[in-house]
Amino acid sequence: MNEKQNINSPTVLITGAAGNLGGLLANYLQDGNLHLLTHKKEVADELKNRLNIKIFKADLAQKETLYPAMKGINTVVHFAGILFKARPEKFLPITNTLYFKNLLDVAIEQRVRRIILVSFPHVEGKTTPQNPATGRLDGNPISVHAITRLQEERELFRRCSEANIEAVSLRVGMVYGKGILMIDTAEWFGRHYLLGIWKKPTYIHLISKDDFLAATTAAIDNENVNGIYHIGDEGIQTLQEFLDKVAKYKHYHKPWRMPNGLIMTAAQGFESFSALFGTRSPLTKDFVRIGQVSYYGDTTRMKNELLPKLKYKTFEDGLETF
Numbered sequence: 001m002n003e004k005q006n007i008n009s010p011t012v013l014i015t016g017a018a019g020n021l022g023g024l025l026a027n028y029l030q031d032g033n034l035h036l037l038t039h040k041k042e043v044a045d046e047l048k049n050r051l052n053i054k055i056f057k058a059d060l061a062q063k064e065t066l067y068p069a070m071k072g073i074n075t076v077v078h079f080a081g082i083l084f085k086a087r088p089e090k091f092l093p094i095t096n097t098l099y100f101k102n103l104l105d106v107a108i109e110q111r112v113r114r115i116i117l118v119s120f121p122h123v124e125g126k127t128t129p130q131n132p133a134t135g136r137l138d139g140n141p142i143s144v145h146a147i148t149r150l151q152e153e154r155e156l157f158r159r160c161s162e163a164n165i166e167a168v169s170l171r172v173g174m175v176y177g178k179g180i181l182m183i184d185t186a187e188w189f190g191r192h193y194l195l196g197i198w199k200k201p202t203y204i205h206l207i208s209k210d211d212f213l214a215a216t217t218a219a220i221d222n223e224n225v226n227g228i229y230h231i232g233d234e235g236i237q238t239l240q241e242f243l244d245k246v247a248k249y250k251h252y253h254k255p256w257r258m259p260n261g262l263i264m265t266a267a268q269g270f271e272s273f274s275a276l277f278g279t280r281s282p283l284t285k286d287f288v289r290i291g292q293v294s295y296y297g298d299t300t301r302m303k304n305e306l307l308p309k310l311k312y313k314t315f316e317d318g319l320e321t322f
Contacts, residue, residue, distance in 0.1 A: 009033050010074035010075065011033040011034065011035060011072055011074055012032060012220055013034075013035040013036075013070060013112075014036055014037065014077050014079065015037040015060075015077070015080035015103065016037070016038075016078070016079030017034075017079075018039075018043045019041070021212075022077075022080070023044060024179065024209065024213065025213060026043065026044070026047055027044060027046065028217065030046065030050070030053065031052070032052065033052050033053075035053075035054050035055075035056060035069050035073060036054070037066075037080065038055065038056070038057055038058075039057070039058065039060075060095075060102055061098075066102065067110075070110045073107070073112050074114070075113060075220050076115045077116045077118065078100070079118050089144045089286065096149060097152060100117075100152045100155065101155060107165070108165060112165060114166040114225070116169075116170060117152060117156050117167075117170070118172060119149050119169045119170060119172070120146070120149065120171055120295070121171045121173060121230060121295040121296065121297040122141055122143065122145070122146040123146050124136055124139035125139045125142070127294065127296050128203050128294050128296050129203060129236045133171065133298065134298050135229075135230070137228075141290075141293070143289040145287075145290050146293075153169050156169065166226050167226065167227070168225055168226060168227065168228075168229065169228045170216060170219055171297055172212060172231040172232075173204065173206050173207045173230075173231060173232035173295070173296075173297065174205065174206050175206075175207055175208070175209055176208060176318065177208055177209030177322065178209075178321060178322055179209065183246075186246075187250060187252070190252040190254075195253070196257070196262070197239065197255040197257060198259075198260055198263055201239075201240055202238055202239045202240070202291070202294050203237075203238055203239075203295065203296050204237065204238065204294070204296075205232035205233075205295055205297055206232065206235055206237070206315045207232050207233050208311060208315070208321055210311045210318075211310050212231060214307055215231050224305075225305060225306070227301070229301050229302045229305070230297025230298055230299050230301070231306075231307075232296070232297050233310055233313055233315070234299075234310065235315055235316070236296075239291070240257075242315060246315075249322065260288075260292075264285055264288060266283060267283045267288050271284050
């Protein structure tokens with residue numbers, strides 16, 4: 001497939017295209033017609049200087065800057081947000097709600113066909129393989145990350161229903177594989193004997209990078225896609241089991257089991273350093289809060305409408321991707 005063959009295909013806008021997951025999707029779809037929205041960071045070099053890709057610098061805080069990127073768009077895939085920064089309770093109520101409203105305003109005004117929000121199962125609160133998340137919007141999560149993302153979802157479905165636009169929320173489990181920032185960071189800590197985890201077992205729902213990209217592409221391309229989809233594989237495991245097995249496979253020390261107080265103290269230290277020096281904070285207290293809540297989604301709709309066959313059914317099958 002080349003650029004000329006795609007000249008009449010629908011155009012997709014990816015926000016956060018210079019970020020981790022947004023950048024991976026942009027690279028995966030690089031032969032299609034794309035508008036890539038960035039703020040301060042640059043997109044990958046292989047995405048530049050292509051006839052089928054247009055790159056726009058914009059600020060979600062300033063609605064007027066979004067119009068050039070939104071012109072002629074068929075589908076919006078929204079990743080943009082702020083992570084790894086101190087005191088998320090200070091900024092997430094703005095970046096995950098007000099900024100998203102600005103994006104919705106312009107998308108609705110420009111009459112896009114479909115808006116896809118990349119979310120996560122935590123918005124329903126604690127869920128498990130025995131009692132999975134089912135696509136509810138009345139959850140009661142405890143972390144600021146999940147609370148504000150649930151507010152985004154509610155706004156998405158309310159506004160798109162009024163405007164007759166297809167609204168999609170992809171509640172994605174933990175994406176794993178080489179190049180996933182959180183996984184690579186955990187590996188760095190593990191190799192330096194610094195990776196720790198709380199003692200209480202916590203269920204997590206996983207999805208390989210390859211299957212995440214395939215499911216998201218199907219959400220863009222397929223007809224009659226609407227509503228909430230949980231994106232995850234068929235494996236059942238705890239966070240502790242996952243990290244231990246990856247450490248064994250990659251030949252580094254398995255995570256230390258630590259008391260919650262020590263983990264929260266470490267998170268506070270990272271946040272204080274981040275706030276003082278303007279650096280990233282790989283751990284925050286809200287990350288710990290969201291991380292300690294088990295989550296697992298019912299993937300029936302994903303299998304029926306987006307991805308009937310997984311490349312990697314469990315993370316053990318996908319260890320080769322690390």
